[in-house]
Amino acid sequence: MDLILIAVISLGAIGLIAAVILYAASKKFAVYEDPRIAQVSEVLPQANCGGCGYPGCSGFAAACVKAGSLEGKLCPVGGQPTMEKVAAILGLEVAASEPKVAVVRCNGTCANRPKLTQYDGVRSCVVANSTYGGETGCTFGCLGCGDCVSACTFGAIKMNPETGLPEVDESKCTACGACAKACPRSIIEIRPKGKNNRRVYVQCVNKDKGAVARKACAAACIGCGKCVKVCPFEAITLENNLAYIDPAKCKSCRKCEMECPQNAIIAVNFPPRKAKPAEEAAPKAEATAPKAETVAPKAEPVVEQPKAETPAQDAPKAEA
Numbered sequence: 196m197d198l199i200l201i202a203v204i205s206l207g208a209i210g211l212i213a214a215v216i217l218y219a220a221s222k223k224f225a226v227y228e229d230p231r232i233a234q235v236s237e238v239l240p241q242a243n244c245g246g247c248g249y250p251g252c253s254g255f256a257a258a259c260v261k262a263g264s265l266e267g268k269l270c271p272v273g274g275q276p277t278m279e280k281v282a283a284i285l286g287l288e289v290a291a292s293e294p295k296v297a298v299v300r301c302n303g304t305c306a307n308r309p310k311l312t313q314y315d316g317v318r319s320c321v322v323a324n325s326t327y328g329g330e331t332g333c334t335f336g337c338l339g340c341g342d343c344v345s346a347c348t349f350g351a352i353k354m355n356p357e358t359g360l361p362e363v364d365e366s367k368c369t370a371c372g373a374c375a376k377a378c379p380r381s382i383i384e385i386r387p388k389g390k391n392n393r394r395v396y397v398q399c400v401n402k403d404k405g406a407v408a409r410k411a412c413a414a415a416c417i418g419c420g421k422c423v424k425v426c427p428f429e430a431i432t433l434e435n436n437l438a439y440i441d442p443a444k445c446k447s448c449r450k451c452e453m454e455c456p457q458n459a460i461i462a463v464n465f466p467p468r469k470a471k472p473a474e475e476a477a478p479k480a481e482a483t484a485p486k487a488e489t490v491a492p493k494a495e496p497v498v499e500q501p502k503a504e505t506p507a508q509d510a511p512k513a514e515a
Contacts, residue, residue, distance in 0.1 A: 246371030
């Protein structure tokens, strides 16, 4: 009985000493966390997509609190309304951010870019890109395996079976950038939506020379530089045989779109172009052409009449 009592007392004393040590250690090595981090994290959408550049919403909340400024910080899922809530919690000002969207910079449809081989491996763009150049002659364009579709957690991308290319649903896209990171060929770009949701961009990433690029795809950029020359805002640059439009400088005048011989420059959500005066005058000229042909035969008898009267006028001279 004494042994049992001694054991109980010993274990109790050890537990008490351990508790005191743990309590002292927790106080000494405690990490203070600003309560505002939890408040900011609550107003975030908790998508944990990483589009903000931080590891999840909690990491973004901690970065906002510790930085003391919201400059350069944006939650792509929550957008401007969410950032305004964060600013209200932290007592900071937030600048208006321009909404963005993912764009697919490849127009290598089945019609523009015919297949040369048949891929019979793992349906993964990463695997296909590392093993061979692709089913077509273009080694820069979309591989069509759908890694971007799998990476999107919002269901904003789907593969078009007719074209073989991914399509982005603007109403669902949050511009988190997950699809752009998943694409091994970097054909998906996060660009500003633009004024009135209108934007102009080069829908090609082929860096081959003109003849090679044109042979691989009928809609490829051939690096002719015509768009660079016609742009009045210096928004287009030509590098490695590929044109690129800077969205910060582009004013959506669409002159480059009309100048491109390959139709590689795409203008999204613009109204149809109005017919030019010269184009309107052409049908009128064609309509009046038949009338001129009917008048011409009537003028022929007028020219022949003086010839018929000439012998009658010369008759008196013969009698004299």
